[in-house]
Amino acid sequence: MEISSLEQQYADLHHKLLIKINRLQYLQCRQQLKLQLEQQINTDYQHIQDTYSDIQRQDEPLEQLIQVQNEAFKTQDLLYRYLHVVVPTLRAVHQNQSTTTETLIHQHLQHMYGLESGTLKHLIQVNKELHQISSEVTTKRLQVNDMVKHLVIPKMESFHDDNQRLQVVKQRYRDFKEQLIQQHQLQYAAKETDIKTIINSLLKSWGHLSILCQLLPTLVSSLPINWATDKELLAIITQCETVLIALERNQQVISETSIRDMSYKDLLMIDFGELSMKLFTEKE
Incomplete structure (x- = not known):
């Protein structure tokens, strides 16, 4: 507790010392200005006014502005705040620790940045x-x-x-x-009824096959054995599902309802070979 009090007292005295040093530097600069020629001073003054006219307030003389800036930036921010924090850190890194603050800083630095x-x-x-x-x-x-x-x-x-x-x-x-x-349109036109009858027969066969594909999986699953481990029974269920999907796709292309409004030309243009190929491909 006593050491912390001494450190605070040292910091306050150091702050006052920096202010006095800065004041001495300012007075020294003024003394140097007095030794210069008046014409040179006026020239420099005018140059500074022209250069920094944007930051100079009209109601504030340039001399007072410089003094305030030195006091606020050079003394308060740079010398007192920045160096007051940096110097103990540098001492903790490069020198033996002589105060508890520097020792604590060194420990934190070692914890955060130690290799x-x-x-x-x-x-x-x-x-x-x-x-x-x-x-x-x-x-x-x-x-x-x-x-x-x-x-x-x-x-x-x-x-x-x-x-x-x-x-x-x-x-x-x-x-x-x-x-x-x-x-051969005349020949086909005469047999339009026969064409629709043949296609109806095909659609009925698709319907019977669809019912069979729905029935077989139900029968297999009702058997008193584990059909999932039997390759043949599992293949039956898989093929039935595949064929059923293909049949549903084909029935979306043509059905017993749709062929009623179709002419013999439309019926003959249906590619049943392609539908059969889809069915065969899905089955495989």
Whole structure:
């Protein structure tokens, strides 16, 4: 407690000393000005007024402004506040600690910035980990870019080319089919009822198959065995679900209701081969 009081007394005396030193420096500068020629002083004064006219108030002489600025910045902020805080810290780092304040400062600095322990060591370790993670991310990104460049992009280009060729072939097939229907339109028009009957029969078969695909999983799941571990029973359920989904998609294209308003040309233009291929693909 006594040491802290002495330190406070030292700080106050040091503050007063700095103010007096600054006052002496100011008086010394004034003495030097008195020794200069009046013409030179007026020239310098006018130069300062012209240079710093934006910060000079009209009701405040330049001499008073300089004195106030020296008192506020040089003495109060720089010498008293800044150096008063920095000097004990520098002494704690570079010299033997002679006061409790410097000892406490040294302990805190060692805890925060010591290389063997403290915050700085943790920050260095975290920085190393972040650098390692950043390097790994960069490596992975390069690998992904290389894979996209040499594998994905060529596959996409090949797929695009194949798809364009497929669309061309499909269009040729449709054109050929339309031409064929046009050539035999009288024959097909006479058999429009037969065409609708055949398609109705196909739709009924799809309906029966759909019911069967719903029934079989129910029967399998009701068996007194663990069907999930039996490969054949599990395959039956999986295939039934796949075929049922494909049938529902096909029935969205054509149904018993929709064919009533369709002409024989519309019915003949339906690509049942494509629907069957979808069904077969889903089944596989």
